[in-house]
Amino acid sequence: MKFYKFPTAVKKLVGVEAVNGIDFNGFKWKVGEISQGVEFIYDIDDLMTYYPLFVKHLQEQGEDISKMVVSLPLETFLESFELKKAGQENLIDKLSSDIISKIEDCKQCIVLPQGSSALYKIKKETDDITGNILVIDGGFNTVNIAIANFTSASNINILFSHTIFDEFGVRDLLEKFFRKELALKYNNVTSNLQVLNSTFNQGKIDSGFNTIDVTNEKKRAIKIFTESLIDRIQKIVSKAKIQYDSIVVVGGLSYYIDFDTNKSKFIPQKDGEFYTLMGMLEKVSDGFLALDLGFGDAKVGKK
Numbered sequence: 001m002k003f004y005k006f007p008t009a010v011k012k013l014v015g016v017e018a019v020n021g022i023d024f025n026g027f028k029w030k031v032g033e034i035s036q037g038v039e040f041i042y043d044i045d046d047l048m049t050y051y052p053l054f055v056k057h058l059q060e061q062g063e064d065i066s067k068m069v070v071s072l073p074l075e076t077f078l079e080s081f082e083l084k085k086a087g088q089e090n091l092i093d094k095l096s097s098d099i100i101s102k103i104e105d106c107k108q109c110i111v112l113p114q115g116s117s118a119l120y121k122i123k124k125e126t127d128d129i130t131g132n133i134l135v136i137d138g139g140f141n142t143v144n145i146a147i148a149n150f151t152s153a154s155n156i157n158i159l160f161s162h163t164i165f166d167e168f169g170v171r172d173l174l175e176k177f178f179r180k181e182l183a184l185k186y187n188n189v190t191s192n193l194q195v196l197n198s199t200f201n202q203g204k205i206d207s208g209f210n211t212i213d214v215t216n217e218k219k220r221a222i223k224i225f226t227e228s229l230i231d232r233i234q235k236i237v238s239k240a241k242i243q244y245d246s247i248v249v250v251g252g253l254s255y256y257i258d259f260d261t262n263k264s265k266f267i268p269q270k271d272g273e274f275y276t277l278m279g280m281l282e283k284v285s286d287g288f289l290a291l292d293l294g295f296g297d298a299k300v301g302k303k
Contacts, residue, residue: 001281003274003301006032008041008293010050022060024053024102031057032298041295044076044091051095052102054291054298059105063300068099069110069284071276071292074137074144075163077113110284114292115144116158118250118275120282123150128264131245132159136233137276138253140296141169145233147242154283160240168229170252170296174200177225181217226257250275252296277301 013021013028021028030038031054041047051070059065072080076091083090096109115137122129137144147160166172174196182189186205190196199205203215237244246264249257254272268275277292277299284290292299 001278001301001303003271003277003290003299005273005297005299007034008032008050008054008296008298009034009038010041010053011035011038022053022056024056029053041293043295044073047072047293047295048091048095048098051291051293052099054293055099055103055106058289058291058300059103063289063302065103065106065289067108067284067288068106069112069280069288069290070095070099071112071114071117071280073142073163074113074115074146074158074161077111078158078161110288112280112283113158114276114294115250116146116148116156116161117279117283118248119148119150119156120154120279121275122248122266122279123153124282126266129246129248129266130264132243133246133248134233134237134244136247136249136251136253138229138249138251138257139169139273139294140252141166141171142295143168143229143233143253144251145236147237147240147244160237160242162236164232164236168225168232168253170256173221173225173253173256178218178221181221181224182214185217186212222256226259229257230259273297274299274301 009032011030013030018028021030041050055065055068072091080090080092084092092111095111099109100106115135119133132147132149135146135148143164145162146158148156148158151157174193178200179189179196199214200218203218205212205214247261249267250272252273254267258267277290280290281301281303286303290301
């Protein structure tokens with residue numbers, strides 16, 4: 001599989017800039033580049049509005065978009081799936097038809113859920129994840145929780161789902177937990193997310209003539225963050241009264257957190273943020289281009 005990502009940033013172009021823009025909904029657009037005046041996909045309404053634009057961007061980048069498989073946030077997908085079964089209007093059908101109708105060369109579009117779709121990939125990698133599986137899919141500003149099991153090798157039954165917004169995503173780890181640890185020791189700690197992310201990943205602060213090691217602050221932030229997240233998840237799942245046998249962590253958070261458990265556990269050694277995308281590609285036949293559009297990054301892949 002080949003996969004990559006870019007920011008879910010869009011910018012409406014005017015004047016000279018518009019000459020090389022992408023035609024969409026009567027305007028010219030730039031996609032995937034962070035610059036002055038860009039907007040980021042923030043909620044499900046944005047996601048539905050801009051999904052066809054991102055597909056058109058991929059087409060202009062030379063990708064074959066004739067057969068697409070795309071994703072929706074898990075709870076949104078499940079709510080829409082129930083409406084679809086009842087023969088009512090739903091976002092699954094709307095997203096698929098919008099992409100096909102607005103992108104002339106796209107002839108087929110399948111919609112799958114984020115998070116739980118990663119299980120299709122995980123099942124190919126290990127036989128240890130069995131029974132009811134707790135799936136923790138942590139992204140930029142959301143954490144999707146699901147309990148699911150396999151009804152067959154190619155079908156997943158989702159027993160429970162819940163989404164935590166703006167509390168335990170990667171952004172919160174950096175801004176609320178890591179920055180707090182830095183502020184206990186250092187003055188004038190930046191609130192710039194990109195700088196915090198760089199400092200976190202490098203484990204050091206550039207201080208002119210010197211660099212300051214902050215690996216201890218990073219470790220403490222991860223420890224407190226993980227304990228808080230697990231406590232919240234346990235409280236949420238306990239209300240569902242569904243037992244689970246295995247635990248899976250995917251998404252961007254899988255790079256940062258770990259925990260002890262005597263249940264079967266799977267946390268990818270690498271590329272954890274791409275597991276929903278890879279699972280989507282395992283679910284469909286060959287020849288599909290996958291687009292997993294999130295609130296921080298757009299992830300793209302194909303077999």
